[in-house]
Amino acid sequence: MTHYLDHAATTPMFPAAVEAFTQSAGRVGNASSLHTAGRAARKTVEESRERIAAALGCRPSEVVFTSGGTEADNLAVKGTWGSRRDADPARTRLVTSRIEHHAVLDPVDFLAEHHGATVSRLEPDRCGHLAVDDLRAALDEGDDVALASVMWANNEVGTVQPVAELAAVAREHGVPFHTDAVQALSHLPVRFDESGADLMTVTAHKVGGPVGVGALIAARDASLVPQLHGGGQERQVRSGTLDVPAVHAFAVALDETVATRDVEAKRVLALRDRLVEGALALDLGITVSGCWRAGDGTGRLPGNAHLLVPGCQGDSLLYLLDAAGVECSTGSACQAGVPQPSHVLLAMGYSETETRGALRLSLGHTSTDADVDAFLAALPGVVERARRAGGPA
Amino acid sequence: MRVVAAMSGGVDSAVAAARMLDAGHDVVGVHLALSRSAATLRESARGCCTIEDAGDARRVADRLGIPFYVWDLAERFERDVVEDFVAEYAAGRTPNPCLRCNEKIKFAGLLDKALALGFDAVATGHYARVVEGAAGRELHRAVDPAKDQSYVLGVLDADQLARSFFPLGDSLKSRVREEAAERGFSVAKKPDSHDICFIPDGDTRGFLTRRLGEQPGELVDAVTGEVVGEHAGTHGFTVGQRRGLGIDRSRLDGDPRYVVEVDAPRNRVVIGTAELLGVDVVEGEHLRWCGPAPAGQVRVGAQVRAHGEEVPAVAQVADDAVTVGLDRRVRGVAPGQSVVLYDGTRVVGSATITAASRAR
Numbered sequence: 001m002t003h004y005l006d007h008a009a010t011t012p013m014f015p016a017a018v019e020a021f022t023q024s025a026g027r028v029g030n031a032s033s034l035h036t037a038g039r040a041a042r043k044t045v046e047e048s049r050e051r052i053a054a055a056l057g058c059r060p061s062e063v064v065f066t067s068g069g070t071e072a073d074n075l076a077v078k079g080t081w082g083s084r085r086d087a088d089p090a091r092t093r094l095v096t097s098r099i100e101h102h103a104v105l106d107p108v109d110f111l112a113e114h115h116g117a118t119v120s121r122l123e124p125d126r127c128g129h130l131a132v133d134d135l136r137a138a139l140d141e142g143d144d145v146a147l148a149s150v151m152w153a154n155n156e157v158g159t160v161q162p163v164a165e166l167a168a169v170a171r172e173h174g175v176p177f178h179t180d181a182v183q184a185l186s187h188l189p190v191r192f193d194e195s196g197a198d199l200m201t202v203t204a205h206k207v208g209g210p211v212g213v214g215a216l217i218a219a220r221d222a223s224l225v226p227q228l229h230g231g232g233q234e235r236q237v238r239s240g241t242l243d244v245p246a247v248h249a250f251a252v253a254l255d256e257t258v259a260t261r262d263v264e265a266k267r268v269l270a271l272r273d274r275l276v277e278g279a280l281a282l283d284l285g286i287t288v289s290g291c292w293r294a295g296d297g298t299g300r301l302p303g304n305a306h307l308l309v310p311g312c313q314g315d316s317l318l319y320l321l322d323a324a325g326v327e328c329s330t331g332s333a334c335q336a337g338v339p340q341p342s343h344v345l346l347a348m349g350y351s352e353t354e355t356r357g358a359l360r361l362s363l364g365h366t367s368t369d370a371d372v373d374a375f376l377a378a379l380p381g382v383v384e385r386a387r388r389a390g391g392p393a
Numbered sequence: 394m395r396v397v398a399a400m401s402g403g404v405d406s407a408v409a410a411a412r413m414l415d416a417g418h419d420v421v422g423v424h425l426a427l428s429r430s431a432a433t434l435r436e437s438a439r440g441c442c443t444i445e446d447a448g449d450a451r452r453v454a455d456r457l458g459i460p461f462y463v464w465d466l467a468e469r470f471e472r473d474v475v476e477d478f479v480a481e482y483a484a485g486r487t488p489n490p491c492l493r494c495n496e497k498i499k500f501a502g503l504l505d506k507a508l509a510l511g512f513d514a515v516a517t518g519h520y521a522r523v524v525e526g527a528a529g530r531e532l533h534r535a536v537d538p539a540k541d542q543s544y545v546l547g548v549l550d551a552d553q554l555a556r557s558f559f560p561l562g563d564s565l566k567s568r569v570r571e572e573a574a575e576r577g578f579s580v581a582k583k584p585d586s587h588d589i590c591f592i593p594d595g596d597t598r599g600f601l602t603r604r605l606g607e608q609p610g611e612l613v614d615a616v617t618g619e620v621v622g623e624h625a626g627t628h629g630f631t632v633g634q635r636r637g638l639g640i641d642r643s644r645l646d647g648d649p650r651y652v653v654e655v656d657a658p659r660n661r662v663v664i665g666t667a668e669l670l671g672v673d674v675v676e677g678e679h680l681r682w683c684g685p686a687p688a689g690q691v692r693v694g695a696q697v698r699a700h701g702e703e704v705p706a707v708a709q710v711a712d713d714a715v716t717v718g719l720d721r722r723v724r725g726v727a728p729g730q731s732v733v734l735y736d737g738t739r740v741v742g743s744a745t746i747t748a749a750s751r752a753r
Contacts, residue, residue, distance in 0.1 A: 313465075315462065315463075315464060315465060316506070316510060318462075319421075319460075319462050319510065320510060320511075322460065323460070385509065385510055385511060386510070388509035388510075389505075389506045389509035389510050390505075390506065390509065
């Protein structure tokens, strides 16, 4: 029996989403074809688009399907930057934060390295929160900003940003605002219309849908330079034959997520708090990053627990927990399986040594008391062993 | 037993892991990440340790149905192997980094971590045999003389040996490749890695020059004492080396010249004729015994470099040094290399060579 506590990496698919996927996968039809099979596929896509739009508080025409969150972030950043610079060559600045996902950070760095973009980076506080005034100050520096991009909730420490306030400040300055809502979508009341954002990234596999499909929600007046050129299937902005089964399953999964979200958020929050309180009570010197408070499911994601275990290496913890049937993450990017120090924790002011013993446990729709119990039962032995195996070399 | 199988991504460690599993052990595959900036793909048949190699190891583990992890020992490797390698060359010696890696990384960093995490032993794809002897486990030469790697394992002490498995020691390499193919491993035909893993292009001199810079000095003839050329740094030279000396041949007789001494403190490289290379007394320190330490004078076989031949010898063992008198002269004994002592096929121990000379 394994205990899956890595919902921030990917979520188990809802049975209804699997059914929708297999149902559509068994049918032929390119959604761009004009014959009967093509029309049936197109119908599935458009119905799904409408369901997704309703669930996210946007218009169907604002849903641009992509291959997932990474592509949506790339399209938002590079597409907007290109379009805004084309309209005004002086507009080359990007405003973002130091704790974004690499799917935003790396396109930003790419534009800086290869196309002369300049970058203003907002610094988080020790909790991982960004200040609205910092965004205001960055935008006040000049009217050369092409795009501001700030994630809704952080994938490592779960900190939730004041997206509506940030979007309002960007709007005051006439700057398009993008937010990566990939992690927020499962447990927070994410609505595009209420957020005030111009662009929003979502992906299916973090909400019980399949891997390989996501969307950029792009306001009707958002101007994007295409990043994938070809048949122009999605609003002439994104080309590629639509993945009908994936789109179908995405809509079904998102419907189920939204329908159960408030209840799930409360349920998962109680599990998360029990997990954190249990870990702290073990008296092993464990701390929580991201300023955890019991009962707080709005300042940080309800399902996120991010622990720092001093004197351990994350990969030892991960191996020992895995061997004990508990699946979680060290919470930072890997290169060839080698954990790199988390850029998020470093930006929050942690030392490289402190970041080495990071453990991210993320709960979701399949999480139960038994999962939390298994983790807490395994933890003392795991930490003891991992400490013997040594801290950072 | 709970065993970590060190998996490089090559054919040998793949078969070693499989054999441990067949023997009934509880096996977990571990790939060592030894570089913080590993290349994505192998550039050639040489080298190893790329992300592609980690992927190859992972696929073998998948096939065997064993858990697989990558352990990051890059910092230790840089400090204990790469920096040691550079420092040794800077001091005019010729180190063997594979030996150092076995001593400090595979059977120290990796083994210690494995033991702390609850494992009992480490298995690798080295060609050597472990035999249960009267006084504990013994390390012996492999059955395949062409692949025997007991030389680079001569740094293991009895405790390390007690926690080590070398499942390939009884096999010929050709058989190991066949077995890999029979087991359906994608790496069955993968070429052997050669040379030094952290210098994938094989250009050791270039690597050292990047680390140490150019330090021009004189090339001196051992016989005449005359300066016969210039060098760009003593780290580019090894005792016994013939190629790449850059000497002005018009100033020498017709006989080939070899490096006979690397004198780092005076930044000089001394060259001489082949006969000057022959030595029969080898001094060593940094003693490592693979079992009970011998005392006084013992009859041994001595091997002074990897893949070198074994020469009958007498070792005079002191507390922290050994003097090895060879029955006949051998050429090209470089300080920094190890002299590994054998009793029949059994590895007695090793020492790092500090000096070599002629008894008469």
